[in-house]
Amino acid sequence: MRSVKEVSVAIIGGGPAGLAAAVRLYDKGIKDIVILEREKMPGGILRQCIHDGFGLTRFKETLSGPEYAQRFIDMAEERKIPYITDTTVLEITPDRKIYAASKNGILEIQAKAVILAMGCRERTRGAISIPGERPSGVYTAGVAQSYINLYNKMVGKEVVILGSGDIGMIMARRLTLEGAHVQAVFEIQPYSSGLPRNVEQCLRDYNIPLYLSHTVTDILGKERLEGVVVSRVDEHMQPIPGTEKTYTCDTLILSVGLIPENELSIGAGVTLDGRSKGAVVDENYQTDIEGIFAAGNVLHVHDLVDFVSREAESLADAVAAYIENGELRKCSLEVETDTNITHTIPQKISGEKSFLLSMRVRQPMKNCEIVISQGGQIIKKKNFKKALPAEMIQIPIDAEKLNSSENLEVSAIC
Amino acid sequence: MLREFICIMCPQGCALQAEEENGKVLEVSGNTCPRGKEYAIQEITAPMRNIATSVKVENGELPLASVRLTGPIPKSKIFRAMDEIRKIYVKAPVKTGDIVIENLLGTGESVIITKTIHKI
Numbered sequence: 001m002r003s004v005k006e007v008s009v010a011i012i013g014g015g016p017a018g019l020a021a022a023v024r025l026y027d028k029g030i031k032d033i034v035i036l037e038r039e040k041m042p043g044g045i046l047r048q049c050i051h052d053g054f055g056l057t058r059f060k061e062t063l064s065g066p067e068y069a070q071r072f073i074d075m076a077e078e079r080k081i082p083y084i085t086d087t088t089v090l091e092i093t094p095d096r097k098i099y100a101a102s103k104n105g106i107l108e109i110q111a112k113a114v115i116l117a118m119g120c121r122e123r124t125r126g127a128i129s130i131p132g133e134r135p136s137g138v139y140t141a142g143v144a145q146s147y148i149n150l151y152n153k154m155v156g157k158e159v160v161i162l163g164s165g166d167i168g169m170i171m172a173r174r175l176t177l178e179g180a181h182v183q184a185v186f187e188i189q190p191y192s193s194g195l196p197r198n199v200e201q202c203l204r205d206y207n208i209p210l211y212l213s214h215t216v217t218d219i220l221g222k223e224r225l226e227g228v229v230v231s232r233v234d235e236h237m238q239p240i241p242g243t244e245k246t247y248t249c250d251t252l253i254l255s256v257g258l259i260p261e262n263e264l265s266i267g268a269g270v271t272l273d274g275r276s277k278g279a280v281v282d283e284n285y286q287t288d289i290e291g292i293f294a295a296g297n298v299l300h301v302h303d304l305v306d307f308v309s310r311e312a313e314s315l316a317d318a319v320a321a322y323i324e325n326g327e328l329r330k331c332s333l334e335v336e337t338d339t340n341i342t343h344t345i346p347q348k349i350s351g352e353k354s355f356l357l358s359m360r361v362r363q364p365m366k367n368c369e370i371v372i373s374q375g376g377q378i379i380k381k382k383n384f385k386k387a388l389p390a391e392m393i394q395i396p397i398d399a400e401k402l403n404s405s406e407n408l409e410v411s412a413i414c
Numbered sequence: 415m416l417r418e419f420i421c422i423m424c425p426q427g428c429a430l431q432a433e434e435e436n437g438k439v440l441e442v443s444g445n446t447c448p449r450g451k452e453y454a455i456q457e458i459t460a461p462m463r464n465i466a467t468s469v470k471v472e473n474g475e476l477p478l479a480s481v482r483l484t485g486p487i488p489k490s491k492i493f494r495a496m497d498e499i500r501k502i503y504v505k506a507p508v509k510t511g512d513i514v515i516e517n518l519l520g521t522g523e524s525v526i527i528t529k530t531i532h533k534i
Binding site for chain 2: 040047050051052053056062063064066067070149150151152174177178195196197199200201205303304386391
């Protein structure tokens with residue numbers, strides 16, 4: 001018979017969210033924890049993000065992804081927090097039993113609390129339904145990044161990039177430095193979906209043009225990619241007939257969005273939010289399944305790892321309280337938004353605890369005001385010279401200003 | 415002449431405006447911190463960038479170790495810097511912070527390892 005290992009907290013994923021949560025839990029006195037990591041090494045996606053710009057908020061210096069990850073790996077190792085690598089979690093049950101496949105066979109773990117920290121995955125060609133042939137040479141940006149930065153495999157020479165997500169732009173620069181010719185980046189939206197600084201330092205610096213309101217409408221080539229057809233799109237993002245232009249290339253990189261990786265969460269019965277694609281959580285980062293918590297990119301896609309670490313630490317504070325008290329305050333108030341806001345984290349609050357409200361705007365806005373109110377009473381207002389979908393907005397909300405009987409309303413007013 | 419660009423010093427990405435005359439910066443606006451002003455002046459007088467890439471590793475658990483420069487170098491030297499870094503071959507183990515090239519192309523900046531790679 002298999003033995004069931006019992007722990008206070010099991011953390012699913014050893015990336016930035018999982019590591020930060022583990023270190024904080026340990027420092028709060030919750031030491032009976034385990035991190036389960038699918039890859040051979042901890043660090044998550046940061047291992048392949050070799051460019052700099054990480055840690056400006058957290059460490060007040062600019063680090064590469066692997067260096068940022070190493071700081072947290074070192075902290076986990078100093079505390080001797082156990083992590084099991086090369087281990088894929090297969091199932092999490094609503095009563096927090098975990099089944100995982102490892103080199104030594106199936107692991108069975110019963111946890112008092114489970115932290116979901118699986119990160120996110122990339123949208124693929126299938127997700128955006130590009131028609132055409134199916135030759136080799138079509139990669140998501142993250143896959144191309146892992147080939148080049150982890151495995152020393154160059155992906156191609158003549159490159160077209162679809163989507164102006166940050167990873168796509170960073171790969172445009174990376175491919176250029178490695179000797180490839182990046183012809184252009186095409187973005188279906190009328191604005192860049194990545195950060196302005198990446199348009200500047202990854203595209204402009206290398207004279208790579210960014211075409212807005214354009215998309216790939218056909219893929220050519222039988223064995224290897226031979227070219228793509230690009231069309232302009234109208235205001236409803238529909239291709240305009242007659243605007244087709246063929247670009248000869250051997251490589252197409254897709255940077256068309258990230259989706260929180262929630263297969264395991266669904267299996268555990270966790271309710272997802274169709275807007276964020278992550279779990280519905282309360283101010284404690286607890287999902288609607290008691291004892292199951294979520295933070296980082298599995299909850300909502302972040303633009304900066306510094307904020308992932310901070311979110312995971314707030315989650316760890318709540319998990320520590322849950323382990324100590326056996327329960328947390330019920331959160332029955334909803335966080336409601338107007339149509340200018342895509343989603344918020346958290347989606348539920350008690351009205352009795354201070355929390356950090358995260359959100360994104362639906363489209364670029366200038367000189368707007370984010371207004372947070374309860375029953376018509378304004379709790380907080382914040383002005384923004386510019387608000388972009390690419391930049392997450394975070395506003396701390398003070399418990400003293402809240403009541404515990406009315407829903408919270410969030411709106412963006414121009 | 416008015417020059418406009420996005421500050422790359424932090425993710426905030428401020429839209430900077432700089433008034434320039436004969437290569438001299440008269441005024442900077444749009445920045446929300448002093449680094450933005452410094453960046454604008456540098457961008458007009460002598461643009462600088464940091465780069466990140468990898469070096470090959472012998473006997474490592476991965477074939478590559480990522481590297482970056484200790485600080486930004488003149489933008490015009492980026493491709494020459496890449497050529498220099500491409501020549502490097504290191505033997506595992508290497509660890510974060512190890513210097514692989516000192517004073518790269520006379521810039522005063524070094525190339526450092528950013529990922530610890532154990533020996534297999």
